[in-house]
Amino acid sequence: xxxxxxxxxxxxxxxxxxxxxxxxxxxxxxxxxxxxxxxxxxxxxxxxxxxxxxxxxxxxxxxxxxxxxxxxxxxxxxxxxxxxxxxxxxxxxxxxxxxxxxxxxxxxxxxxxxxxxxxxxxxxxxxxxxxxxxxxxxxxxxxxxxxxxxxxxxxxxxxxxxxxxxxxxxxxxxxxxxxxxxxxxxxxxxxxxxxxxxxxxxxxxxxxxxxxxxxxxxxxxxxxxxxxxxxxxxxxxxxxxxxxxxxxxxxxxxxxxxxxxxxxxxxxxxxxxxxxxxxxxxxxx
Amino acid sequence: xxxxxxxxxxxxxxxxxxxxxxxxxxxxxxxxxxxxxxxxxxxxxxxxxxxxxxxxxxxxxxxxxxxxxxxxxxxxxxxxxxxxxxxxxxxxxxxxxxxxxxxxxxxxxxxxxxxxxxxxxxxxxxxxxxxxxxxxxxxxxxxxxxxxxxxxxxxxxxxxxxxxxxxxxxxxxxxxxxxxxxxxxxxxxxxxxxxxxxxxxxxxxxxxxxxxxxxxxxxxxxxxxxxx
Numbered sequence: 363x364x365x366x367x368x369x370x371x372x373x374x375x376x377x378x379x380x381x382x383x384x385x386x387x388x389x390x391x392x393x394x395x396x397x398x399x400x401x402x403x404x405x406x407x408x409x410x411x412x413x414x415x416x417x418x419x420x421x422x423x424x425x426x427x428x429x430x431x432x433x434x435x436x437x438x439x440x441x442x443x444x445x446x447x448x449x450x451x452x453x454x455x456x457x458x459x460x461x462x463x464x465x466x467x468x469x470x471x472x473x474x475x476x477x478x479x480x481x482x483x484x485x486x487x488x489x490x491x492x493x494x495x496x497x498x499x500x501x502x503x504x505x506x507x508x509x510x511x512x513x514x515x516x517x518x519x520x521x522x523x524x525x526x527x528x529x530x531x532x533x534x535x536x537x538x539x540x541x542x543x544x545x546x547x548x549x550x551x552x553x554x555x556x557x558x559x560x561x562x563x564x565x566x567x568x569x570x571x572x573x574x575x576x577x578x579x580x581x582x583x584x585x586x587x588x589x590x591x592x593x594x595x596x597x598x599x600x601x602x603x604x605x606x607x608x609x610x611x612x613x614x615x616x617x618x619x620x621x622x623x624x625x626x627x628x629x630x631x632x633x634x635x636x637x638x639x640x641x642x643x644x645x646x647x
Numbered sequence: 648x649x650x651x652x653x654x655x656x657x658x659x660x661x662x663x664x665x666x667x668x669x670x671x672x673x674x675x676x677x678x679x680x681x682x683x684x685x686x687x688x689x690x691x692x693x694x695x696x697x698x699x700x701x702x703x704x705x706x707x708x709x710x711x712x713x714x715x716x717x718x719x720x721x722x723x724x725x726x727x728x729x730x731x732x733x734x735x736x737x738x739x740x741x742x743x744x745x746x747x748x749x750x751x752x753x754x755x756x757x758x759x760x761x762x763x764x765x766x767x768x769x770x771x772x773x774x775x776x777x778x779x780x781x782x783x784x785x786x787x788x789x790x791x792x793x794x795x796x797x798x799x800x801x802x803x804x805x806x807x808x809x810x811x812x813x814x815x816x817x818x819x820x821x822x823x824x825x826x827x828x829x830x831x832x833x834x835x836x837x838x839x840x841x842x843x844x845x846x847x848x849x850x851x852x853x854x855x856x857x858x859x860x861x862x863x864x865x866x867x868x869x870x871x872x873x874x875x
Contacts, residue, residue, distance in 0.1 A: 425664060432671045454692060455807060459814045460699040463792075466813065466866035467706040474713040478720060487724025491734055498737035501869040503797060540774055548800035552871040563742050563796040566781040575782070591870070635736075641746040641786040641828045643735045644861055645718060 503562040503633035507553040509590040511628040512597060514542060516608070517584035517618035531615045534583050536569035541604045542587055543567065549599020551591040553630040557581045560633035577634065584618065588628050597623070739787070742796035742865035746787045750828035750860045751835055754821045756852040765850035768823060770801045770808055776825060776842055777801075783837035785827040787862045791815035792824075794865040811867045831857045 480490055499505060516539065519532035543561055546554055554561040559576040566575060573580040589596055600621070608619040721731065738744040753776075757768045777795050780788050788795040793810040802809050807816045816822075827834055835855055843853045 425660060429664060429667065432667050436671050436674060455814065455816060455818050457692060457696045457699060459816075460696065460703055462813045463866075464699060464703050464706055467703065467710060470864075470866050471706060471710050471713060474710070474717060478713060478717055481717070481720035481724055487721055487726045488730060490724075491721070491726045491730050495730065495734045495737060497872075498734060498741055498743065500872045501743065502737050502740035503871075504737070504740075505872075507871060536778075537771070537775075540778060541771075544774060544800050544802075547798045548802055550870055551798070554797075561797055563740060564781050564786065565797070566778055568778060568782040636740055636786075638736070638739055638786050640748040640750065640830065641739060641862075642748055643739060644745040644747050645714075 503553065503560050504635065506632045507590050507630040508627050509552065510593055511551075511588060511590035511624075511630075512593060513622045513624055513628065514587040514589075514600075515584055515618060515620040515622070516542075516587070519616035519618075521616065531611060532617065534585055534617060536567050536574050538604075538608060539574065539585055539587065540567050542600070545599045545602055545604070546587070546589045546591075546596060549591065549596045551589040551596060553591075554587065554589045555630045556587050557585055558631055560631055562633040562636070564636055565633075588630060590628050590630050593623055597621070741869065742787070742794045745861060745864045746828060747861045748786070748828040748859065749831055750785070750787075750826060750858070750862075751831055751838070752856045752858055752860060753823075753825040753827075753838065754854050754856075755823035755825070755846065757822055757849075760850075763850045768846070768851060770803055772846070773801050773808070773810075773823075776838075779838055779842045780825075780827045780829075780834060782841075783827075783829065783834045785829040785834060787826075787828045789826045789862045790823065791817065792863055794863055796865045796867075798867075798869065798871075799865075811865065813867075826860050826862050828860055828862060 477490070477494075481487065516534045518534055539556060543554055543556070556567065556576055559565070559579060559581065562577075565577050568575045570580075573582050574585070575581070605619075608617070611617050612619045735744065739746055755768060757765055759765050773790060777788050777790065790801075790810055793799070793813055793815055795810075799811055800809075804814070807814045809815070835857065839855060843855070846853050
């Protein structure tokens with residue numbers, strides 16, 4: 363008679379042995395694994411005069427049937443690995459994103475509506491367009507910006523102190539400047555210039571060998587990054603791992619990483635007018 | 648003596664059986680409740696998402712309508728064409744107007760695949776990509792619908808990437824879609840030589856298609872000229 367109990371453990375083997383000694387259940391080892399099945403039960407020899415009654419056999423058969431059934435149900439409901447509560451909920455990030463986009467779109471629409479109502483109130487169209495023009499001019503970085511801000515100086519190491527090291531550690535790379543500019547924008551900078559080159563929407567900061575190309579001009583070390591904005595916010599924005607890493611490079615390899623908060627106002631020069639050859643504005647959209 | 652042993656073992660078995668049955672019922676109940684909760688939660692999020700998307704399309708229609716009305720108002724108001732052209736030019740520079748023109752569409756797939764290891768795209772990669780495109784003379788760039796302008800910051804917030812403070816991480820479809828308007832040959836050439844090779848070495852799939860594109864406007868705000 364088979365019973366769906368399986369023992370995989372040494373402890374259970376001992377237990378199984380003691381059971382078989384007292385009750386007459388016999389367990390069999392299955393192959394090389396330590397799995398034991400009850401394969402049969404046997405009357406004890408001394409109790410030959412007292413066989414299991416038919417009713418008893420039936421009861422035991424029923425009991426094992428029920429146990430097997432329950433076991434299967436349990437396995438089915440929980441899975442082989444147990445209850446799995448983690449189900450990737452993919453909708454939440456896209457929900458957040460859609461709502462953010464909606465918010466921005468609503469703000470934009472509100473602006474347009476205001477403008478439209480100004481037209482409807484009979485405001486001079488040219489005057490309104492001029493106001494917009496001035497705003498766009500400032501946003502596009504075509505005006506000089508003055509204000510309080512911070513100045514960061516990055517410079518290559520003056521000497522290669524250890525020639526065994528990668529010479530790259532002694533130099534300032536485009537990535538450093540790009541990262542710092544990115545984090546300064548993140549800190550709410552109003553305007554940024556690198557070596558006097560205003561950073562605009564289309565400004566590249568691209569390494570071309572010994573110099574870094576910015577706005578199509580060649581810039582060499584030292585690189586002076588100036589940003590106008592809230593001095594406190596700009597400084598906190600710099601507190602990211604990259605800034606610390608530059609500090610380590612400064613100590614180990616002798617590059618320069620200097621942060622100044624000048625008391626005088628910083629002047630960020632105006633950017634160049636960009637000519638568009640390919641792009642044109644979409645009307646009515 | 649034999650009867651006693653039998654009685655004890657039968658009792659034990661009965662207790663164990665009872666315990667098992669109650670455990671099984673309890674587990675079944677828990678699992679059902681959990682399933683119900685999960686499906687409720689999922690459907691409520693789905694509903695919200697559908698509502699938000701409907702809102703989005705409504706807002707877009709409204710936006711188009713307003714733009715048309717505004718154009719009419721400008722024409723009626725007699726804005727001089729020169730002034731309008733200059734305004735358009737500046738607004739293309741600051742990215743506050745949507746633009747169209749020839750360009751390239753780059754789709755990047757950094758999802759894990761069975762047959763190879765993929766190193767997912769980082770914010771540094773996104774910065775490098777937009778930088779290369781600017782270097783190649785792109786006149787307008789967007790990443791997952793976010794226009795790249797001067798004050799654009801690309802940062803991580805938890806496991807989500809933010810561009811212009813908007814989460815751009817996608818859970819369905821292509822993870823990244825980057826649009827750039829400019830000289831198509833130059834854009835393809837620079838991007839494929841300077842950036843795509845490295846990405847492919849990280850196991851990321853990159854495809855570049857030349858097409859005529861529309862790039863959305865920057866919807867965030869400019870802080871320049873506000874105080875300080």
